[in-house]
Amino acid sequence: MLLPEETPSTETPLPKKGMRQTEQRKAVFEALMAKADHPSAVEVFMRVKSRMPSISLATVYNCLETLTATGLVRTVNHEREPSRYCANLQEHAHLFCSECGSITDIPLHTPMPPEQIWNLPPGIAIAQQEVFFRGLCAKCVQSDQNALSSRATQPVSR
Numbered sequence: 001m002l003l004p005e006e007t008p009s010t011e012t013p014l015p016k017k018g019m020r021q022t023e024q025r026k027a028v029f030e031a032l033m034a035k036a037d038h039p040s041a042v043e044v045f046m047r048v049k050s051r052m053p054s055i056s057l058a059t060v061y062n063c064l065e066t067l068t069a070t071g072l073v074r075t076v077n078h079e080r081e082p083s084r085y086c087a088n089l090q091e092h093a094h095l096f097c098s099e100c101g102s103i104t105d106i107p108l109h110t111p112m113p114p115e116q117i118w119n120l121p122p123g124i125a126i127a128q129q130e131v132f133f134r135g136l137c138a139k140c141v142q143s144d145q146n147a148l149s150s151r152a153t154q155p156v157s158r
Contacts, residue, residue, distance in 0.1 A: 019070050027052050028063040029072065029087075038076055038084040038094075038103040076103060078132070093131035099140035106133065 014021055014029045031047040032039070039047070045060040064085055067073040076084040078096050086094075088105050095104040110117060114126040136144065 032087040040082045095133045097137040
């Protein structure tokens, strides 16, 4: 039988990256790690608020800024939309769904550096690559296909 302190934790530990580990930072980090859906700061705030009612939106913004500055989280920006946050630190691209607005991680399957993938002008030095695509996520593609097939099977009224 496990004692309460021996109960396996479902929390994602906040890595030590030269920052003070506050309860607020832990809660914000856990909210990002719980779901790979690229939430906005307001969405993170709503998730954390349910278990930490005293937290403010400003504190969530500050936590996200610190997590980003220490490299534990990436900021994802798309056009003029609010910043989104990504806890996936593997090299990957993003698909921005033009139908539902979701963001999907797309793994990059090549270990080659950007200089070997892209036809870059001479003298360029890449520090970080950010690749994104626009299109439809799998859910929206499926929804569109279902809508098309249901229209094809409906009788035409005259």
